[in-house]
Amino acid sequence: MFSRVLRPSLISTRNFSTSKQNNYKVAVCGASGGIGQPLSLLLKINPLVSELSLYDVVHTPGVAADLSHIETAAKVTGYNGPEHLAEALKCADVIIIPAGVPRKPGMTRDDLFNTNAGIVKSLAECAAEVAPEALIGIITNPVNSAVPIVCEVLKKAGKLDPRRVFGISTLDIVRANTFIAQEKSLNPKDVNIPVIGGHSGITIIPLISRATPAVSFPEDKLKSLTTRIQEAGTEVVKAKAGAGSATLSMAYAGARFANSLLRGLNGESNVIEPAYVMSDVTEAPYFASPLVLGKCGIEKNLGLGNLSDFEQDLLKKAIPELKKNIEAGVKFANQ
Numbered sequence: 001m002f003s004r005v006l007r008p009s010l011i012s013t014r015n016f017s018t019s020k021q022n023n024y025k026v027a028v029c030g031a032s033g034g035i036g037q038p039l040s041l042l043l044k045i046n047p048l049v050s051e052l053s054l055y056d057v058v059h060t061p062g063v064a065a066d067l068s069h070i071e072t073a074a075k076v077t078g079y080n081g082p083e084h085l086a087e088a089l090k091c092a093d094v095i096i097i098p099a100g101v102p103r104k105p106g107m108t109r110d111d112l113f114n115t116n117a118g119i120v121k122s123l124a125e126c127a128a129e130v131a132p133e134a135l136i137g138i139i140t141n142p143v144n145s146a147v148p149i150v151c152e153v154l155k156k157a158g159k160l161d162p163r164r165v166f167g168i169s170t171l172d173i174v175r176a177n178t179f180i181a182q183e184k185s186l187n188p189k190d191v192n193i194p195v196i197g198g199h200s201g202i203t204i205i206p207l208i209s210r211a212t213p214a215v216s217f218p219e220d221k222l223k224s225l226t227t228r229i230q231e232a233g234t235e236v237v238k239a240k241a242g243a244g245s246a247t248l249s250m251a252y253a254g255a256r257f258a259n260s261l262l263r264g265l266n267g268e269s270n271v272i273e274p275a276y277v278m279s280d281v282t283e284a285p286y287f288a289s290p291l292v293l294g295k296c297g298i299e300k301n302l303g304l305g306n307l308s309d310f311e312q313d314l315l316k317k318a319i320p321e322l323k324k325n326i327e328a329g330v331k332f333a334n335q
């Protein structure tokens, strides 16, 4: 778990000595935003990062200057505007994308498609050219469509390696762990709930039957907890009342996921993290499931595993919605 890995490194950042291995360039696209800034902060204190490249269309020099004063090894550079994008992404090992507009109350994630699809497409076009080996993690919504857009762009450029493109659904797992821990009076760091499917509403499928430690709930409680996990993003959008969506918890989740990618790149074995990827485990061509991460990204897709009847039913409802979201992304990328 990220928490278990990050905490000791937070303590030891000053004593960290750069070895040849712990030497990765991470680029953040959308680095000046609500997610981008705290995410960049967490990456700056990650000892696996030697170079932090911050790209946005506004404010990047200031964010980079601010972060660069932190006493950790990662060298921080800010790149402002599309004319500097190629330089920002060049030879990146990992690219994390939280660029794009967030929801306001009353909007669905799909309502962001018209604005965000083009942003993600142009970032992917540049990544295909200057960082074809990078592991790309997409935070931008709608994630269910944004990942197919990036894959289609890479495919057109002849650069697609499906092991290297991820929709970051980690926040769904983080929330599931937190909510279940609260219900059972457990420490959230000891709880792990796999979440599969996609990243919006009914496509989010928490596998509470596979919780560690094992937990059980009466049927009505199981249903209400599942709905709360599926609608947790909307809970934050409503609470922020027009000021955007989850940023701080997403920065945590994004940093946890980036750290897992880096641990895999760094040769650590048994790094397992669910994400939304190109997939053949269901009839939807993209699907989130637990993955073993390694030096080339996905080493193994662990698939669905056993589902309870309740979870089978959730899966049945999610697939048509996922397919629709995926088709929209594929169509956009190819038009």
Ligand SMILES: NC(=O)C1=CN([C@@H]2O[C@H](COP(=O)(O)OP(=O)(O)OC[C@H]3O[C@@H](n4cnc5c(N)ncnc54)[C@H](O)[C@@H]3O)[C@@H](O)[C@H]2O)C=CC1
Pocket (backbone or CB within 6 Å): 029, 030, 031, 032, 033, 034, 035, 036, 055, 056, 057, 058, 098, 099, 100, 101, 102, 103, 112, 116, 119, 138, 139, 140, 141, 142, 143, 168, 169, 170, 171, 172, 199, 244, 245, 246, 247, 250
């Ligand atoms: N995957 C997930 O679980 C979550 C995804 N999100 C999504 O993350 C995205 C970002 O959210 P926030 O940070 O709150 O938004 P924000 O508006 O605070 O920040 C977005 C940043 O993207 C930048 N940007 C816009 N166009 C760009 C371009 N062409 N190139 C580079 N940067 C560009 C903006 O200048 C801004 O700094 C939204 O689409 C939101 O829905 C949010 C929470 C969770």
Ligand SMILES: O=C([O-])CC(=O)C(=O)O
Pocket (backbone or CB within 6 Å): 102, 103, 109, 141, 171, 232, 233, 234, 236, 237, 245, 246
């Ligand atoms: O709900 C939103 O718009 C942002 C998001 O994806 C989340 O918080 O899960």
